[in-house]
Amino acid sequence: MAIPEFPAYALMLADGFAEEADYGVMRTEMDSGVPKQARRFSVPIIARTINIRVQSDADRLRFDAWVRDDLAGSVGWFNWLDPIGGQRKRARLVGKPACRWQRDGPQRWQTPLQVETVG
Incomplete structure (x- = not known):
C-alpha cells in the first residue's frame, strides 16, 4: 500500500x-x-x-477523513515536505486528539498538529 501524502490544501502557518x-x-x-x-x-x-x-468546511471534513481513513486514526505514516529543509520525509501525527479545530474566519479552520519524523 502506498504511503499517503500530506494534503496540499492544508496550509502550514509560520506562526506557532x-x-x-x-x-x-x-x-x-x-x-x-x-x-x-x-x-x-x-x-x-x-x-x-x-x-x-x-x-x-469541506476541506476540514476532507482532512478529518484523511486522518481517519488514510492514517488509520492518526497511527499511520505519511509523506511530508519538511518546511525547513525542503526534503520529503516520512512523518506521523502524535498527540491526542490529532486535531483541535478552531474557527479562523468564515469557512476557515485552523488546528495545531504534532508531527514527528525520523531525521
Missing part, C-alpha cells in the same frame, strides 16, 4: 512553528566525577508543532 530534536541521550551519574552521556539514536527523532489552516 516549533521544532525539537531528540537524540535519546542517556545520562549516568557517577560516584565521583563528571556524569557519562551517550546517545541512543544515530538519527534524531524530530518533533514539530505546526499550525495548519484549511479554507472551507
Whole structure:
C-alpha cells in the first residue's frame, strides 16, 4: 500500500512553528566525577508543532477523513515536505486528539498538529 501524502490544501502557518530534536541521550551519574552521556539514536527523532489552516468546511471534513481513513486514526505514516529543509520525509501525527479545530474566519479552520519524523 502506498504511503499517503500530506494534503496540499492544508496550509502550514509560520506562526506557532516549533521544532525539537531528540537524540535519546542517556545520562549516568557517577560516584565521583563528571556524569557519562551517550546517545541512543544515530538519527534524531524530530518533533514539530505546526499550525495548519484549511479554507472551507469541506476541506476540514476532507482532512478529518484523511486522518481517519488514510492514517488509520492518526497511527499511520505519511509523506511530508519538511518546511525547513525542503526534503520529503516520512512523518506521523502524535498527540491526542490529532486535531483541535478552531474557527479562523468564515469557512476557515485552523488546528495545531504534532508531527514527528525520523531525521
